[in-house]
Amino acid sequence: MTALIRETAGRAADCRDRTVTSLFFGGGTPSLADIGQTEELLETVRENYRLSPDAELTIEVNPGTVDRDKLVRLRRAGLNRLSIGLQSADDEILARLGRIHTRRQFLDTYREARRAGFENINVDVMSGLPGQSLSDHLDTLKYVLALEPMPEHISAYSLILEEGTPFFAMAEKGDLELPDEDTERAMYRETDRLLSRAGFRRYEISNYAREGFACRHNCGYWTRRNYLGFGIGAASLFDGIRFSNGPGLERYMADPLGCREEPQVLSTQEQMEEFMFLGLRLTAGVSVSEFERLFGCSMESVYAEVIEKNIGQGLLRFVTCRDGDGREEKRLALTEFGLDVSNYVMAQFLLS
Amino acid sequence: MASDQSRIRNFCIIAHIDHGKSTLADRIIEMTGLLTSREMQAQVLDNMDLERERGITIKAQAVRTVYRAKDGEEYIFNLIDTPGHVDFNYEVSRSLAACDGAILVVDAAQGIEAQTLANVYLALDHDLDVFPVINKIDLPSAEPQRVIEEIEDVIGIEAQDAPLISAKNGIGIEDVLEQIVKKIPAPKGDPGNPLQALIFDCIYDSYKGVIIFCRVMEGTVRKGTVIRMMATGAKEEVVEVGYFGAGQFIPCEELSAGMVGYITASIKNVKDTAVGDTVTDADNPCAEPLPGYKKVLSMVYCGMYPADGAKYPDLRDALEKLQLNDASLYYEPETSAALGFGFRCGFLGLLHLEIIQERLEREYNLDLVTTAPGVVYKVYKTDGEVVELTNPSNLPDPAAIEHMEEPIVSAEIMVTAEYIGPIMELCQERRGRYLGMEYIEGTRALLKYELPLNEIIYDFFDALKSRSRGYASFDYDIKGYEPAKLVKLDILINREEVDALSFIVHADSAYERGRKMCEKLKDEIPRHLFEIPIQAAVGGKIIARETVKAMRKDVLAKCYGGDITRKKKLLEKQKEGKKRMRQVGSVEIPQKAFMSVLKLDDRK
Numbered sequence: 001m002t003a004l005i006r007e008t009a010g011r012a013a014d015c016r017d018r019t020v021t022s023l024f025f026g027g028g029t030p031s032l033a034d035i036g037q038t039e040e041l042l043e044t045v046r047e048n049y050r051l052s053p054d055a056e057l058t059i060e061v062n063p064g065t066v067d068r069d070k071l072v073r074l075r076r077a078g079l080n081r082l083s084i085g086l087q088s089a090d091d092e093i094l095a096r097l098g099r100i101h102t103r104r105q106f107l108d109t110y111r112e113a114r115r116a117g118f119e120n121i122n123v124d125v126m127s128g129l130p131g132q133s134l135s136d137h138l139d140t141l142k143y144v145l146a147l148e149p150m151p152e153h154i155s156a157y158s159l160i161l162e163e164g165t166p167f168f169a170m171a172e173k174g175d176l177e178l179p180d181e182d183t184e185r186a187m188y189r190e191t192d193r194l195l196s197r198a199g200f201r202r203y204e205i206s207n208y209a210r211e212g213f214a215c216r217h218n219c220g221y222w223t224r225r226n227y228l229g230f231g232i233g234a235a236s237l238f239d240g241i242r243f244s245n246g247p248g249l250e251r252y253m254a255d256p257l258g259c260r261e262e263p264q265v266l267s268t269q270e271q272m273e274e275f276m277f278l279g280l281r282l283t284a285g286v287s288v289s290e291f292e293r294l295f296g297c298s299m300e301s302v303y304a305e306v307i308e309k310n311i312g313q314g315l316l317r318f319v320t321c322r323d324g325d326g327r328e329e330k331r332l333a334l335t336e337f338g339l340d341v342s343n344y345v346m347a348q349f350l351l352s
Numbered sequence: 353m354a355s356d357q358s359r360i361r362n363f364c365i366i367a368h369i370d371h372g373k374s375t376l377a378d379r380i381i382e383m384t385g386l387l388t389s390r391e392m393q394a395q396v397l398d399n400m401d402l403e404r405e406r407g408i409t410i411k412a413q414a415v416r417t418v419y420r421a422k423d424g425e426e427y428i429f430n431l432i433d434t435p436g437h438v439d440f441n442y443e444v445s446r447s448l449a450a451c452d453g454a455i456l457v458v459d460a461a462q463g464i465e466a467q468t469l470a471n472v473y474l475a476l477d478h479d480l481d482v483f484p485v486i487n488k489i490d491l492p493s494a495e496p497q498r499v500i501e502e503i504e505d506v507i508g509i510e511a512q513d514a515p516l517i518s519a520k521n522g523i524g525i526e527d528v529l530e531q532i533v534k535k536i537p538a539p540k541g542d543p544g545n546p547l548q549a550l551i552f553d554c555i556y557d558s559y560k561g562v563i564i565f566c567r568v569m570e571g572t573v574r575k576g577t578v579i580r581m582m583a584t585g586a587k588e589e590v591v592e593v594g595y596f597g598a599g600q601f602i603p604c605e606e607l608s609a610g611m612v613g614y615i616t617a618s619i620k621n622v623k624d625t626a627v628g629d630t631v632t633d634a635d636n637p638c639a640e641p642l643p644g645y646k647k648v649l650s651m652v653y654c655g656m657y658p659a660d661g662a663k664y665p666d667l668r669d670a671l672e673k674l675q676l677n678d679a680s681l682y683y684e685p686e687t688s689a690a691l692g693f694g695f696r697c698g699f700l701g702l703l704h705l706e707i708i709q710e711r712l713e714r715e716y717n718l719d720l721v722t723t724a725p726g727v728v729y730k731v732y733k734t735d736g737e738v739v740e741l742t743n744p745s746n747l748p749d750p751a752a753i754e755h756m757e758e759p760i761v762s763a764e765i766m767v768t769a770e771y772i773g774p775i776m777e778l779c780q781e782r783r784g785r786y787l788g789m790e791y792i793e794g795t796r797a798l799l800k801y802e803l804p805l806n807e808i809i810y811d812f813f814d815a816l817k818s819r820s821r822g823y824a825s826f827d828y829d830i831k832g833y834e835p836a837k838l839v840k841l842d843i844l845i846n847r848e849e850v851d852a853l854s855f856i857v858h859a860d861s862a863y864e865r866g867r868k869m870c871e872k873l874k875d876e877i878p879r880h881l882f883e884i885p886i887q888a889a890v891g892g893k894i895i896a897r898e899t900v901k902a903m904r905k906d907v908l909a910k911c912y913g914g915d916i917t918r919k920k921k922l923l924e925k926q927k928e929g930k931k932r933m934r935q936v937g938s939v940e941i942p943q944k945a946f947m948s949v950l951k952l953d954d955r956k
Contacts, residue, residue, distance in 0.1 A: 188905075235914040339907070347930070
C-alpha cells in the first residue's frame with residue numbers, strides 16, 4: 001500500500017491538465033486492505049489529481065471481508081460504487097470454486113453497504129460453473145433480483161476456461177463436470193431474458209445495468225479512453241501508448257515508479273483494430289463517424305469487406321441511434337448471434 | 353601409388369538397419385589413414401543431414417582409401433556405400449553390381465534380419481564374394497557363436513573365421529581389413545578393350561554439372577574421351593575423371609578397367625545419366641551394354657501443394673533442384689479444386705516420399721500440404737484403353753471401366769515365433785496372400801506373403817513393429833499387377849466433394865475407411881457458424897457420415913484494462929489459425945486434415 005501510494009502520487013505529473021472521471025480500486029481483494037491506508041490512498045488521489053466532482057469511484061469488495069464500520073469509512077472516504085463478487089448463491093458451488101464466502105455473508109455485506117449509503121452497487125455472478133444446473137443459475141439470478149433494493153448493475157460472466165489455469169487442466173483431464181453446451185447456452189439466454197424483464201439492459205457482452213448505471217470506468221476501456229493503472233502488473237493506455245508495470249512484488253515495493261515495462265506505441269492500424277474489437281463489445285457498437293474523426297478515413301474504406309461478410313452472416317448490423325447531442329448517428333454493432341461468437345467476428349478486424 | 357588391378361578391392365558393406373554399417377565404414381576409412389579420427393566427422397559416408405538423422409543411407413556414396421596390408425603391399429580400397437531401404441532396392445542392386453565383394457555385418461545380439469537376408473541374396477545374385485563380420489560383440493547380450501551358426505545355417509556361407517568386432521569401439525577392425533584383402537577378389541577387365549562403365553549413382557553440382565559415379569568394367573576413360581550413355585543416348589566429351597577422397601573429388605589422369613571413380617562431362621541433367629546405364633566410348637563403343645539396366649518407375653504418388661498458394665513457383669523451383677540429384681523423383685503440375693495449384697509427385701516408396709517432403713520443408717523452407725499417397729493402378733477401360741492412374745480424381749467414369757488392377761509385392765517378414773500369430777493376422781487384414789513359412793533356428797520364422805502395395809504404403813511398417821514389439825523385420829519386391837475390386841472413396845464436406853481427399857480403396861474396406869475418415873475429419877475441422885456434414889461416398893452412395901456441430905459460443909467474457917493486450921494476442925492466434933486453412937466452398941479445412949487419411953490405424 002505504501003508503494004502504491006507512492007506510485008499514485010509520483011505519477012500525477014503525467015496528467016497535470018487532465019480530469020479524472022473515474023477510479024476503480026480492484027484486482028486482488030482491495031477490501032482486505034487496511035482502511036486507514038485506503039483512506040490515505042484516496043486522499044493522495046484528491047491531492048494530486050483533478051478529480052471531477054461527479055467521478056465514479058468504485059471498490060471491489062469480497063463478501064465477508066468488510067464490516068459495517070469499514071463500509072461506512074469507505075463511503076465517507078468518497079467511494080460511491082461497490083462491486084461485490086457473489087458468483088453464485090449456492091454455497092456448495094461456491095465451495096467448489098474455492099470461494100471463502102457464503103450466501104449469508106454476501107447478504108450481510110450487501111445490506112450493510114446499502115446502510116452505509118452506497119447507491120450504486122454491482123453484483124458479479126457466474127454461469128457455466130462445474131456442477132451447476134440451469135435452475136441453480138436461475139436461482140442465483142432470482143436471488144440477486146430479489147435483493148432490497150435491487151442492485152443497479154450486474155456483471156454476468158460465463159466461465160471461460162483459459163489455458164494455464166487449474167480449471168483448464170482439470171477440464172482437459174475430464175475431471176471437471178461442466179454443464180453441457182445446451183445448458184450453458186440456456187443459462188446465457190435466460191440471464192438476458194430475466195434481467196431484461198427486471199429492467200436491466202445488457203450494454204456489454206457480460207454487463208447489465210439499470211438506466212444510467214452502466215459502469216463508466218469499464219466503458220472507458222472499451223471506448224479507448226486514457227487510463228492509468230497503478231500497482232503490480234497494472235496496465236495503462238495513455239495517448240495511444242500501452243504500458244504496464246512489471247509483475248514482480250519485490251521490485252515494485254523497492255521502486256514503484258521504476259518498474260514499468262517496455263511501452264507499446266500503437267500504430268494507427270493497431271488503434272483502428274482496438275477501436276473495433278473493443279468497441280464491438282458494447283451492444284451500442286462503434287460509431288462510424290467517430291472512426292472517421294479519429295483516423296481520417298472512413299470505416300468502410302478499411303473494413304468494407306469484413307463488414308459486408310459479417311452482416312451477410314447475421315453477425316453484425318448497422319444501427320441508427322441518437323448521440324449525446326441528439327443527432328442521429330450510424331453505428332456498427334454485433335447482433336445477438338454476433339455477441340455469442342464475438343471472437344470469431346473480432347479476429348477478422350485485425351489488419352495484419 | 354599402386355594401380356594395377358591386383359591391388360584394387362571394390363566392395364560394399366551390407367547390413368540390416370542399425371547393425372552398424374556406417375560405423376564400420378567410418379572405422380575402415382579412419383584405420384586406413386585417410387583421415388585422422390579428429391578430422392572425421394562421424395559417419396563420413398552419410399553426408400546428408402537427413403541421412404544422419406534417420407540413420408539410413410539414401411544415396412549411394414563411395415570413398416577410396418589406401419591400406420598397407422600385413423603382406424607389405426598397398427591396396428586401394430573402393431568402398432561403395434549402398435542405400436539401406438527397400439524403397440531403393442534398384443539403386444542397391446546397381447551399387448552391388450559395381451563391387452566385386454561385400455562385407456556382411458550382422459549384429460551379435462540381433463542376428464539375421466529380413467533385410468539382411470534380402471541384401472545377402474541380392475549380393476549373391478550379383479556373384480559377389482561375401483564374408484561376414486559379427487559386430488557389437490561388446491554388448492552384454494551378444495551371442496557371437498549363435499549368430500555365426502545362424503549365418504552358416506540360414507545363408508550357407510562360411511562364418512567360422514568371421515571377425516568379431518565392435519565398430520563403435522574400434523575392436524577387430526584390422527581383422528576386417530586383412531579379410532578384405534584376402535577374401536574379396538581383385539577386379540578383372542582389360543584396359544585396352546572398348547570402354548564399358550557402370551553408372552551406380554550421379555549427383556548434380558552447379559559448377560561441374562552432373563558427376564557420374566561409375567565402375568569401369570572394361571577399357572579406359574580419360575579427359576577428352578567422347579562418351580555415350582547407351583540407354584539414354586546422351587553424348588558428351590569428358591571434362592574430368594577422378595576418384596573419391598573423403599568428402600572431396602580428386603581428379604586423376606584416367607580410370608581404367610577395375611577402377612571406381614567419377615566422370616564429369618558438362619552434362620546438365622541427371623535424366624541423361626540414369627543409374628544402371630552403361631557409359632561407353634562414342635568413337636569405339638563396346639558391343640553390349642552391361643546387364644541389369646531398368647528404367648526407374650515411381651511406385652507411390654501423392655499431390656504436393658504449397659500451403660501458401662503464392663509459393664507455387666518456389667515449390668516448382670525446389671522440385672526442379674531436387675530432381676537434378678534424384679532422377680527417381682517425378683513431378684508434374686496438377687490443379688485441385690480444394691488445394692489450388694500444385695504437383696502430382698511420384699516416388700520410389702513412402703520413405704522416399706517422406707524424405708523429399710522433409711527436404712522441401714527444411715532445405716527450401718516450404719510449408720506443404722500433401723494429399724494421401726497412393727499407388728499406380730491400371731484401369732482397363734471397356735474400349736480397350738489402359739490408363740495408369742496416379743491421381744484418384746482422374747478415375748474414368750465407372751461405366752467405362754472394364755476392370756482395375758493393383759500392384760502386388762512379394763514380402764518377406766522375419767519374426768520371432770511368439771509374434772507369428774499377430775503378424776499373420778496383420779497380413780490377413782491387409783489382404784495378404786500367405787505363401788509359406790520357413791523356420792530359422794527354432795525360434796524365428798520367415799513368413800512369405802503377397803500383399804497389395806497400397807496396403808503397405810501407409811502404416812504397415814509401424815503396425816508390424818507395434819505388433820511384434822519391434823522384433824519383426826520386413827522386406828519386399830514388386831511382383832506385378834493383379835485384378836482387384838477397387839472403388840474410389842469420395843469425401844464430401846458440407847455436401848461438396850473435396851477432390852484432394854478422394855482415394856482408391858478395396859471395395860471390402862471402403863466402409864471401414866470411410867467411417868474412420870469421417871471421424872478423423874470431424875475432429876480436424878473446427879466448428880463453423882453452421883453445421884457441417886462430413887460424408888464418405890462410393891459411386892455417389894453415402895456410406896458414412898459425421899457432423900461438425902455449429903459453433904455456438906466463442907467469446908471472452910471479461911475484457912478490462914489489463915486484459916486488452918492478451919485479448920489481442922488471442923484474436924491474432926485465431927486469425928493466424930485461419931491462414932492455415934483451405935477454403936472449400938464455405939468451409940475452412942485445416943491443412944493437416946488433408947494428411948489425416950495417413951493416420952487411420954486404430955491400434956495406436
